Amino acid sequence: MKKIRILLSFVVIIALATMMNSCGNKREPGRTYMPDMAYSRAYEAYAPNNLAKENINYVDYPVEGTIRRGDLFPYPLPNDSAGYAMSAQIKDPLPPLDSTEMKEAGRLFNINCAICHGPNMDAQGPLATGGKIPAVANLTLTQYVNMPVGTMFHSVTYGKNNMGSYASQLSRRQRWMVIQYVKQHQLAVAAGKASATDSTGTK
Numbered sequence: 001m002k003k004i005r006i007l008l009s010f011v012v013i014i015a016l017a018t019m020m021n022s023c024g025n026k027r028e029p030g031r032t033y034m035p036d037m038a039y040s041r042a043y044e045a046y047a048p049n050n051l052a053k054e055n056i057n058y059v060d061y062p063v064e065g066t067i068r069r070g071d072l073f074p075y076p077l078p079n080d081s082a083g084y085a086m087s088a089q090i091k092d093p094l095p096p097l098d099s100t101e102m103k104e105a106g107r108l109f110n111i112n113c114a115i116c117h118g119p120n121m122d123a124q125g126p127l128a129t130g131g132k133i134p135a136v137a138n139l140t141l142t143q144y145v146n147m148p149v150g151t152m153f154h155s156v157t158y159g160k161n162n163m164g165s166y167a168s169q170l171s172r173r174q175r176w177m178v179i180q181y182v183k184q185h186q187l188a189v190a191a192g193k194a195s196a197t198d199s200t201g202t203k
Contacts, residue, residue: 072172079158090150094176105181133162145186152179
């Protein structure tokens with residue numbers, strides 16, 4: 001009997017506590033389970049925030065001494081005259097591009113390069129013909145047709161003369177893709193010139 005009274009007293013206390021709690025301030029929403037998920041913090045796109053500092057598992061990417069999976073190895077030569085001279089020995093690490101990749105390389109060229117070099121690579125881009133940038137390289141000339149791919153990559157990576165670096169705009173793979181596109185176009189132009197010369201000579 002004593003146990004029943006204790007149990008009933010316990011039930012009454014719980015009921016009274018529940019009633020007291022429910023009869024409180026109606027303006028208060030009460031307690032929320034996992035409030036950080038119920039009321040998430042709003043962030044504006046591109047607005048500065050301190051999320052990285054708040055996350056204890058945050059690691060500044062990339063970790064020193066590592067490269068991203070599928071990425072090419074870093075370019076080893078320095079941006080000086082010795083590095084430029086040695087760049088002639090650097091080989092293209094990419095296999096020949098297929099038609100889809102070559103189309104993408106052409107798109108990258110037209111976005112980043114054609115504004116100066118022109119879509120035909122003859123230095124007739126809008127900035128060159130408008131006088132905004134002087135002495136733009138005509139990539140169809142023999143000196144550029146014979147330029148090693150490594151030297152081209154060095155120039156695109158670090159910049160050369162009036163051309164700035166494109167390392168921030170294009171990944172290493174994209175830069176090599178653009179160079180393959182340039183070389184393919186140069187071969188087509190050279191073949192066209194040779195064909196024109198042969199046809200002229202036979203007349």
